[in-house]
Amino acid sequence: LRDLEKRSELQSLRHEELLLELEATKKRQRRDELRQLSGASATSATAADTSASASASAMTSFSANRLSGLQQDDSESEYQIPWTDSETADEPVVDD
Known part of the structure; x- marks a missing residue:
């Protein structure tokens, strides 16, 4: 099941990477x-495209590292919603 979740997330990341490439x-x-x-000359466009590709590649690499366990962050699973059932997200929590 864990491998299936990782595979699914990797597919999602690849899909996002392809969308970024299409946009670029x-x-x-x-x-x-x-x-x-x-x-105007097209030389500056080539430099800008290289920079955009490097940024997309770095983002994908970071996400893949998180999936492979190189950067484990348990705080996401311990996150507490800062409001109770009787409140909504639009109402701030007030501590007395």
């Missing part, structure tokens, strides 16, 4: 179109 490609195409219209 669309932005690159749009930027190239605008540069062609304005006559």
Whole structure:
């Protein structure tokens, strides 16, 4: 079951990574179109795309490390909702 959960989360991360790559490609195409219209050089677009790819890769690597157990954080499972059943999330908790 644990392996299935990890596999599912990895698939979700891969899906998110593909969406980021698609978004970067669309932005690159749009930027190239605008540069062609304005006559500007495309060298700065290449540098910006490299930076965006590095950021997406770093985020995916971080998430994969968490899944593989390199960064275990038990605080997520111990999180307490700061309101009672009679209150809503919109009402602040007041300690007397």
